[in-house]
Amino acid sequence: TRNCGTNLKSVMDDRFMNRISRPLQGRSYVVYMGSPPSGGGGVKLAEMMRAAHLEMLASIVPQEQRWLTHSYHHAFEGFAAELTEEEALALSAHERVVSVFRDPVLLLHTTRSWDFLDMQSGFRPDGGAPQASGDVIIGVIDTGIWPESPSFNDDGMGDVPSRWRGLCMQGPSFKKSSCNKKLIGARYYGDQLGLVAPNASLARVALSTGSPRDDVGHGTHCASTAAGAIVEGANYYGLAWGAAKGGAPAARVASYKVCTEDENGCSGSALLKAIDDAVSDGVDVISISIGKTATDTVPDLLTDPVALGAFHAHQRGVLVVCSAGNDGPDPSTVVNSAPWILTVAASTIDRAFHSSIVLGNRKVFKGAAINFSNQSLDGERYPLVFGAQAATRRAPASECSNCYPGSLRKRKVAGKILVCIGTDSRITRRIKMLVAEDSGARGLVLIDHKAMEAPIDTASFPFSQVGTDAGAQILRYINSTKNPTAAILPTKDVKLFKPAPVVASFSAPSSPRCRP
Missing domain, CATH: 3.30.70.80 (Peptidase S8 propeptide/proteinase inhibitor I9)
Structure with missing residues (x-):
């Protein structure tokens, strides 16, 4: 054996x-x-x-x-x-x-954090990069990288560590000059096929569409979270002003693109090749925010690309850090849980994005959202309508309450603020928002306690998400008067929000059953 x-x-x-x-x-x-x-x-x-x-x-x-x-x-x-x-x-x-x-097709697990954790990452007060982490190389296996991001600026950085043996591969909109002393390497495995025929050389056969460039954003986000340089004055249209930086802002980044922007996801075989290359290239740490679909069975480590690759990386002295998954709060949904992997859950920080809902009776409920609504506290109120009150003739109550596409009468929604519940995970927040916009609604209130720690951006469309307690009060208000009204206020960022930190509701909890 x-x-x-x-x-x-x-x-x-x-x-x-x-x-x-x-x-x-x-x-x-x-x-x-x-x-x-x-x-x-x-x-x-x-x-x-x-x-x-x-x-x-x-x-x-x-x-x-x-x-x-x-x-x-x-x-x-x-x-x-x-x-x-x-x-x-x-x-x-x-x-x-x-x-x-x-x-297998693996799935992606989709700035103030380090200040909140009181983790200054070894940076001097003047913003200079310390030598302590300047030789650390972090390999990020994901959707690629956007090299023009200021998070990958190499100002003030020393020479690339001499032990580095990696490549900066070229492709459409990605030249060798896209790499620098910060972003020291970039490989891709999706559109570039590693085909080896009996008489082929070691050189890969590259297709014209292959590139290390990130067309999704997930890989760039993960790389900057781990090792992004200090970027002063970072903000999102005026929200969350401050200095953005990664956990180790002086570290070097090597990007390995194994995921595509289409439905093909992330190839397990490509991920294994990326781990194999990263170890050979000379990285110190490998970061992976990718994993298999969570199941209620004991995982087979001999068919799990992440576990297999991480094991051999560990044997070579390379730490592999992986996300636990985003299938919470369902129990026993954690992935990437092999004992030689450092598995990291998602948590909240002490900053929140609040978009208040003001009812016609002057009651105010704090919701979670990122929107730039033109509605105001003392401005116009708009009629409120619950999805079940605007149902088409044959729509089941469960569908219209969840604002299924095609379940609502547009004439009953147009010009009003629509209220939906979130008990059906198949109808995402983004789908509900599109249903509301398509129906001519003036805004959307979503009643769903899940994922409130991760508000979505709805631009100028008024949107806010509340928990079940606040949602119950809003529904009681709708049923208590003939002319319920409301306004959804633009988002404000709130610091020192409590309680924090706590494990995010979407973070996959619990360990799988023990293995011998």
Whole structure:
């Protein structure tokens, strides 16, 4: 039997293969083969391992279909390839193979924080970067990076650490000059296929659309949170004025893009390749805000790309920090919980964004939102209507109360402030807002205690979210008078908000069942 603690496995994503002009016979799989052989690294060893992987495929897969999409050979050994179910089963019986599994699609887990935590990150009062963290390299595996952000300005930074061996890959709207002494590396794995044919060189086959650039924003956000430089006067249209900075603002950043902006999400096999490369490149810390879908079963670590890659990174002295997931408050939904991972929950800070709701009876309720409403305390009040009161003839009460698309009569909503409940998670806050706007509403009040710590931005459309207690009082007011009215005030940011910190309601709680 093999020691699972010294082995890794990875999966492969067939969405990349769809762009290659060859018949597709199967799906993307990862073949995990454990720790790599000793004997150093370099191109020679990589060529030997790739040749061995192709030879292994040759015993199972016809030559014309023998392609590797990724070959892992730095921190662990394995490869990703297009396989049928029968071929995957045959490979799993090979004496050198630890496990074979389908390439999963992983999910993304979507400034004042460090001041609140009283964590000045080692910066001198004059804003200069200390030497203590200047040599730390943080690898961020996510959606890429937007290099023009001031968070990645390298003013005052010293030379790049000599141990750095990574790349700054080019692509559309991303040149080598996009990297600097702060953003020292950038790789991408989504639109650039790591296809390896029997006679191919180690060089990857790059498609014209591939780029390390972040078209989503999530990766840039995560990188700046971890290591963003100090940016004075940061604000959002006048809200939250202050200095934005990361937890280690003097640290270097290396970006690894494994997620795309489309429905294909984040490839597990690409994430494994990014971890393999990051360890070889010389990073000290790997940050991953990506994970598998939460389940109520004990996770299989030999089919979890994050757990496998993190294990071998840990063996090489690289700390892997992962998000716990955003499927709370449902119990036992935490992901990325392998014991060699530093798993981090989401918490609140002492700053809140309040948008007050003023009723016609002068009662005021503090809601959570980011909006720039033109309504005011002493200005015009607008009629209030609950979704259930504006239902179409055949709409179930549960749908119109949740403001389902098509469940409301527009003439009963137009010119009024619409009130919806949030008991159906399929109808997101953004969908409810679009329903309200499409119906001609003058604003939207959402009754939902979940995710109030993460208010959405609705621009100039008046929106505010309240908890169930305040919502019950608003509904009682609507039912108590013939002409209920209200106004939704523009957002104000509130500091020193209490209680804080607390675990955010959306943060995935609880540990999975114990493993032997």
